[in-house]
Amino acid sequence: MNLADATTVDSAVTGPGATRVKLTEIFLSIQGEADSVGWPTVFVRLTGCPLRCQYCDTAYAFYGGEWSSLDDVLAKVAAFETKHVCVTGGEPLAQKGCFPLLQKLCDAGYRVSLETSGAIDVSNVDPRVVRVVDVKTPGSGEVERNRYENLEVLRPEEQVKFVLCSRADFEWARDFIRERRLYERCMVLFSPSYGQVDGRDLAQWVLDERLPVRLQIQLHKVLWGDTPGK
Ligand code: SF4
Secondary structure, eight states, X not given: OOHHHHHTTTTTSOSTTOOEEEEEEEEEEEOOSSTTTTSEEEEEEESOOSOOOTTOSOGGGSSXXXXXXXXXXXXXXXXXXXXXXXXXXXXXXXXXXXXXXXXXXXXXXXXXXXXXXXXXXXXXXXXXXXXXXXXXXXXXXXXXXXXXXXXXXXXXXXXXXXXXXXXXHHHHHHHHHHHHXXXXXXXXXXXXXXXXXXXXXXXXXXXXXXXXXXXXXXXXXXXXXXXXXX
């Protein structure tokens, strides 16, 4: 499959009546990132992503996957008997079926979070979902894909995440959040790109600058390394 195929994974399932999603995996793990870090969480990983960040650790979700009805996904999630659910990818919002899936998960009473690249409009996501929206840095290789309008619609409990690949990325992100006073709108997360920035260096940079951001170390990688399905 080429890149164009990956970006149009949803072409057969469009509109509010979408009843299925293309699924890479569903698994139970510890939430390793964002405000809900540490909670046992069911991860629903949808297939496909239109971006190609150089540090991507879920490239195995770009292709393949299996179509599943939304009810099937709900049944698989229920089997884990866990309150927290994270819908992720890939880029889950590249599939129109993601929107009704999020709604159904909320209707079923789960605490639902969504991890999204920031390249797709998040304004139509069910308001009960906590959106965790990336801002891609220059070091990601995908900075031009940022849809900055997304930042305008975030609520205080929602989160913007920067994965930083270098000191230059840190300075870019620092200036970005200061110019927009982003930390007054929502929670800002800074995370070192695994293997590219030392977490201790990033911690020191944040402290030196007195930045009102939360440092994130990917807990699941501390526990299990860079292992798919963890
Ligand atoms: S947006 Fe996420 S899934 Fe897509 S390439 Fe970037 S890191 Fe990987």
